[in-house]
Amino acid sequence: MSNANVVEVEWIKITGTLVSYYFICRRKLWLHAKGLNLENVSGNADVIKGRILHETRFKRESSRDLDFDNVKIDFFKYGDEVYVHEVKKSKKFEEAHIWQLKYYIHVLQNRGVNCFAGVIHYPTTMRKIDVKLTNEDKDLLGKALVDINNILQEMCPPAKLNKKFCKKCAYYDFCYV
Ligand code: SF4
Secondary structure (H helix, E strand, C coil), rough: HHHHHHHHHHHHHHHHHHHHHHCHEEEHHHHCCCCCCCCHHHHHHHHHHHHHHHHHHHHHHHCCCCEEEEEEEEEEEEEEEEEEEEECCHHHHHHHHHHHHHHHHHHHHCCCCCCEEEEEEECCCCEEEECCCHHHHHHHHHHHEEEEHHHHHCCCCCCCCHCCCCCCCCCHHHCCC
């Protein structure tokens, strides 16, 4: 298999969650991508809270979720254009959420969909953020995707972050205990 093919295969693996983790912690991105999926361990309180929020506040809209290839969009609305919507529990990692949504817009555009913007919902604080994908964003996103692809080729996980928020991370025990 040529190098080009290897790169293509890895591109397909890049999910919105991986893009989001890239902006939070590259080690978390690597661990998640390699199958150490501790966020989905049954009983994880944050995951349960997130699901309850989504299913109670956005029950009607969630019937319009969009799930294809590497993309799973919470719900979408459409008129002349398609608007993607994501529901998040806390705005602690707002920048990562914004890039995740920009990535969804980018993927949809690449598929020929008339999508330029979306909204992130933080129902616990009744906040919404409007997100657009600019040309400058496309350049930055392109660089991030190349970087993510390179991280996925690494044999060992990137270094620990040693940040305060590590204590709340699903991978804390793996990293520090
Ligand atoms: S505990 Fe910290 S270093 Fe480890 S994966 Fe989570 S955020 Fe990254």
